[in-house]
Amino acid sequence: MLKLREIEYNLVVQAVREASLKAAFELPADVHDALERARRVETHPRARRILDQLLENARLAAAERIPICQDTGLVVVFVEQGAEVWVVPPKDNPRATLADAINEGIAAAYEEGFLRKSVVAEPLGKRVNTTTNTPAIIHYEILAGDGLRISLMAKGGGCENKSQFRMFNPTASEEEVKNWIVDVVKSAGPNACPPFVVGVGMGGNFEQSCLLSKKALLRDIGSSHILPFYDRLENDLLEAVNAAGLGPQGLGGKTTALAVLIEIAPCHIASLPVAVNIECHAHRHAHLTL
Numbered sequence: 465m466l467k468l469r470e471i472e473y474n475l476v477v478q479a480v481r482e483a484s485l486k487a488a489f490e491l492p493a494d495v496h497d498a499l500e501r502a503r504r505v506e507t508h509p510r511a512r513r514i515l516d517q518l519l520e521n522a523r524l525a526a527a528e529r530i531p532i533c534q535d536t537g538l539v540v541v542f543v544e545q546g547a548e549v550w551v552v553p554p555k556d557n558p559r560a561t562l563a564d565a566i567n568e569g570i571a572a573a574y575e576e577g578f579l580r581k582s583v584v585a586e587p588l589g590k591r592v593n594t595t596t597n598t599p600a601i602i603h604y605e606i607l608a609g610d611g612l613r614i615s616l617m618a619k620g621g622g623c624e625n626k627s628q629f630r631m632f633n634p635t636a637s638e639e640e641v642k643n644w645i646v647d648v649v650k651s652a653g654p655n656a657c658p659p660f661v662v663g664v665g666m667g668g669n670f671e672q673s674c675l676l677s678k679k680a681l682l683r684d685i686g687s688s689h690i691l692p693f694y695d696r697l698e699n700d701l702l703e704a705v706n707a708a709g710l711g712p713q714g715l716g717g718k719t720t721a722l723a724v725l726i727e728i729a730p731c732h733i734a735s736l737p738v739a740v741n742i743e744c745h746a747h748r749h750a751h752l753t754l
């Protein structure tokens with residue numbers, strides 16, 4: 465009989481707690497490097513000043529363990545769970561799940577780090593704050609093996625609000641799709657806190673393209689798409705977006721986005737779904753493997 469690898473529930477709680485705190489205080493290296501690269505090539509004086517301020521803000525946040533932004537985000541989690549691994553629930557709560565462990569870790573981090581709790585229990589009624597910044601939004605993928613990888617992102621509301629979806633006719637040209645993506649980024653404007661990281665999901669169906677646009681944001685800025693066609697498309701889109709002149713904080717300049725990252729999936733012959741998930745410069749993400 466197959467023996468499952470066991471991971472203690474509390475190990476997951478503590479790992480998620482630490483990753484959530486790290487995400488809130490430390491701008492990931494790929495985002496930091498992208499901001500520095502942008503600062504080197506930016507020629508607009510005000511844009512250069514803003515990029516300097518963003519880098520200084522990141523330095524201070526890490527040094528003093530204070531949040532990079534006051535909006536400490538709704539946590540989105542991607543779990544890659546091996547089919548041969550089991551998170552062992554605590555003895556006093558034998559029905560506790562992996563989701564419980566993840567939410568417990570997030571709640572502990574937001575309490576300990578004095579991070580703003582930004583989650584309301586339901587969307588259109590009284591909108592009462594859950595006071596724990598949970599539940600997180602958790603996506604699961606079951607893989608072969610006995611590994612457990614958890615990636616999380618603290619996603620700000622201002623940029624998330626500017627994300628869009630469109631179902632194209634499958635005969636749409638590359639130009640048509642590109643123009644729409646650039647328009648979405650331009651229309652995101654200053655409220656979404658540029659420079660952006662732009663996640664694009666293409667293919668799948670209605671819901672999968674949106675999920676892919678979020679997942680795309682987890683790829684390291686500066687990495688290349690494995691398919692040459694989409695690698696070229698990412699570069700073309702980044703160039704077009706930055707030529708639009710929105711600039712850091714929407715006050716003009718060459719740096720409207722730090723990256724465009726695309727995830728794709730097969731789709732129906734009659735469909736061409738495209739989703740754009742806008743992420744701000746406070747692109748807080750962390751990854752852990754247990």
Ligand code: SF4
Nearest residue numbers: 533620622623657744
């Ligand atoms: S969009 Fe990003 S940088 Fe702007 S307030 Fe929200 S989390 Fe902060």
